[in-house]
Structure formats: structure tokens, C-alpha cells
Amino acid sequence: MSATRSITTAGPRAPRRNWLTHWIPRSRQEKHDFWWGLLFTSPAIIGLIAFTGGPIITSAVNSFTNANLLGGQRRWVGFDNYVTLMHDSQWWLSLGNTFFLTIISVPLGIAVALGLALLLNLKVRGLGFYRVIFFVPSIVPIVASAVIWAYVLNPQYGVINNVLGLVGIQGPGWLSDPNWSKPALILFGLWGAGNLMVILLAGLQGVPQDLLEQASLDGAGRWQQFRNVTLPFISPQLLFATITGLIAGFQYFTQAFVMTGGNGDPAGSTLVSGVYLYQSAFYNYQLGYSSAIGWVLFIIIAIVSIVAYRLIGRRVYYGGETR
Template identity: 60%
Template sequence: MTTTTAPSTPAGGRSATRRSTRTPQQRRNFFWGLVFTSPAIIGLLWFTAYPVLVSLYYSFTSATMMKPAEWLGLGNYESLLSDSSWWSSLGNTLYYIVVSVPLGIAVALFLAILLNLNVRGQSIYRVIFYLPAIVPLVASAVVWLYVFNPQYGVLNTVLGWFGITGPGWLASPEWAMPALIIFSTWGAGNLMIILLAGLQDVPQDLHDQAKVDGAGVFRRFRHVSLPFLSPHLLFALVTGLIAGFQFFTPVFVLTNGTGGPAGKTLVSGLYLYQNAFQFFKVGYASAIAWVLFIIVGLGTALVFRLVGRRVYYGGA
């Protein structure tokens, strides 16, 4: 009896077959695709990936702009543990996030609800409320310098109409951070548009059924609209958390880069900038950046862990 043995297929036979099935046109498309995307790929590697890896290396060194780097190991990270300015900046950052993120979401949601009403001139109102979001942050901050001026600023002038003596705002240790939080609501237009889109995705049939069942406006919003908005609110919470730790430009402009008065507006992003470009402690600043990266990652994971399971994705 003769036994016939099937020819064995090499381990890489499948991938070789796949490569051989590509037509010349597909190979040309792949080549030209790489050619046209190569500027973006090279830019991403050179201007993003490379600096990230270099900053990781610098965080373990004594690198400055004045002398070569010397290996310190965990020295920079150990110094952070005993750096009172770092802990103060982290506390200020958390204070800003805890207050500004919920406030920003509330303001954006309130505006989205108003702009979702079927009123005359609806499109004009939407444009007006969205315009502040497209103004550059530096320009907005310069304008708000005059708004917060204690002598002739708009805010204190309006408070004076009601017999209230306005505070010094940016010159007051007690009111400087609240002033920055008030400023943060100026850019609520971006989130407002996202929440407005979410409100318009809520099926009208559900509102009609709830109305027939006797549900009022607030109950319909709580039990019909809010579940459909939960993915948008989760997005707002996560992006607000990340943006809060990246908060830099307004505080730099409004406090002239000092973090004053009395260090009450010295946030982590500004402290990182000061170490890198004022004190030239590049290694120490890199360590701060990586600690902030870890904090943001852990904070984001915690938000998804605690809130993510409560999000309703429309039956998906």
C-alpha cells in the first residue's frame, strides 16, 4: 500500500501568498500612499515621538540649557517629593479642575438647552454664543485683563450698580483663582455645540410619550434627555480633566507668568514652564511633565472606571 504525503506548507506560506496576491496597481497605490503621507509621518516622529523620548531620558538627568546632562536616576523625582512649590502648584491645579470642569459643563449644558429651543433668530444666537470659542486664548486673556481691572473693569462696574464693591480679582490672593475659573467659562462654546448636537439626537417620540404619561419638563430632561447626553458628558469630563492639567496660556497672560499673587495661581503647567525656560532646569521640568502624564492617565482611567459604566449609548 502506497502512502501519499501532502506537500508541507512553509510557515510563512500564508503571508507569502498574501503578498503575491497584491496586484501591481495595489503595490503602486501603497507606495504612493507612503510617499504622500511621509511628510506627516516624519513630522510626527521628529516633532512628537522624538521629543517625548528625549524628555523621558532628560527626566533622569540633570540636563540644563547651560551644561551637558548628567545621569541622576530617580533624583529629579525624589526632589519633587520635597518640593513645596510643586505640591502647591498641584494643589492649585486640582482646585482649578474641581471647580472649573463642572462649572464649564453646567454653563455649556445650560446654553445648549437654551439654543435647542425653537425660537426666532435661533441661528443668530448660536453664532453669537459660539464666537468666543474661536477667539485665540491670548487675545481673550488680554481682553479679560481689562474686564478684571479693579478700578475701571467691566465686572466691578456691573457689581457697583448693585451696591457691591468688587474685589481686586487678579491682584487678590483670595480672588485670583476664582477669576481664572470665571475666565474658563468664556470658551464654553465648543462643548456647547457638542451638547447641542446630543440634545438634537434625542428621539422626539420619547419626549412625546413621557409628556403623555404626565412627566414635566424637568422629569423629561432627567429621564429622557440626560441618558442620551451621558456619552457627551463623559467626553466633556475627560477632556476637561486633561485640559485642566494642561492649563497654561490664560494664567501666563493674566499673571504675567508669575503665578501670583502669592503663588495662588501657580498651576502645574506654569511651574513646568518656569523650570524649563526661566530656571533652565530641563531635566527637572521633564520629570514634572512625566509625573503630570501619569496623573492624567490615572485620573482618566479612574473617570472611566467610576463613570463609564453609567453611560448610556442608545442601546448600542
């Protein structure tokens, strides 16, 4: 008795397209869509190349030269700018001030924004009004806010010291005192917590209420509900706030420049890396040296962001899965 075996034969397998050929249009319709898409996006592409890609490449090249803002012969100096930077005491002072402001202001800003978001997540009358009041400061131009806060923190006639004087407390010198200048900048930074507050509020409103009710029935208190239910569900927003806060912290410039005149006073306590880069480029006209400062800052920001993402990202809960 012979057994027959059925064999199914498949046609020739289509060649697998790699990541490069995947984006190459093949059919007539794909080519039509590609060229029309390229036409409509060309203004943005040209702008990106001209105003972002061009300056990035130019600054990278300038960091290896003795380029001067006033002109003169440009000469290739290799890594001399970076070596000089490593022995520059002013650079290390500015980097230390930047680290201090970032380490203190980022977690403090997240805590304040989260506290406001928790309050605004409650069901109370006039909730929309309170949300607007807390959010409006974050959309005020940063320069205008800095000028206002320079008056608010004035040691002689500032609002804060006048209020403290009413209760018999001698107010500090704030921006005129090296010991209080950085706390003054941190206090001013809390003024713009409304933007982050809205992001965290959106996360809080996505927390399943049935899980909170179930935890309450199981005997969990407010803190246990927040720690074991609410906090995991808003962890993506907290990760976003941490990474963007670290990046913004190392790019800190406008507030310190406007409120202190860009000189790093008093006694270099407000000399942050962004201000020192500006001084090197537009006060000392050292375009090559300032470009090196910018690239070192970029490397520091990249390393800190990657490390923070590796440490915090694995603990983030994404609605059913952890990463």
C-alpha cells in the same frame, strides 16, 4: 441493509493571519496601494516622528539627567529629579492649585454649556444669531481673550467692578487678591463654553422626540423627561466633555501665564503645574527637572482619565446599548 453516510470533505484551510501579518501586503495590488499610501502619508509620518516622537523620547531621557538649558556637561542622575520633586513644596502648591481649578471648572463649564445648549435647542426666532453669539468667544485666540479679561477683571477700572459699583457693591480684587484669583480664572474659563455648547447641542438634537412625547403623555414632567430621556441620550457627549475637560484642566497654562505674568501671583494662588514647569525650564534653566515635572503630569493625567472613564463610561448610553 447497509446505510451509507455522506461525508463532506473540505479543502485545506487557509493559514490564519495574525495582527502583524494582517497588515503586510501580499498581492501585487496590495503592495502597490501600500507604497502609494505610504508616500502620501510620509510628510505627516515624518512630522510626527520629528516633532512629536523625538521630543517625547528626549524629554524622557532628560528627566533622568541634570540637563541644563544653558548647556554644560550632562550627567545621569537616575530618579533624583523625581525624588526632589516629591519634596518640592512649590510643586505641591502648583498641583493643589491645578486640582482646585480642574475640579471646579470642569463640572461648572459643562453645566453652563449644557444650559446654553438647552436654551438654543428651543424653537425661537433668531436662533441662528444666538448660536453664533455664544459660539464666537470660543474661537477667539486664547491669548487675546486673556488680555481682554485682564482688563475686564481689573479692580480699579474693570467693567465688572464698575457694574457692581453702580449697585453699591464693592468689587473684589480679582487677580490681585489671593482669595479671588482662582475664581477669576474659573470665570474666564466660562467665556469659552461655546465649543462644548455646540457638541452638546448636536447631542440634544439627536434625542428622539417621540420618546419625549410618550413620556409627557405618561405624566412625566420637564425634569423627569430630562433625567430619564434626554440625559441618557447625551451621555456620550457628557463623557467626552468630562474626559477632555480633565485633560485640559491639568494642562492649564496659557490663561494663568498671560493674566498673571507667569509668576504665580498673588501669593502663589495662580501657580499651576504648567506655569511651574515653564518656570523650572525657562527661568531656572533646569531642563531635566522640568522634564520630570512633565512626565509626572502625564502619569497623573493618564490615571485620572482612566479612572474617570471607568467610573462614567459604564453609565453611558449608546443609542440602544450601555457600555
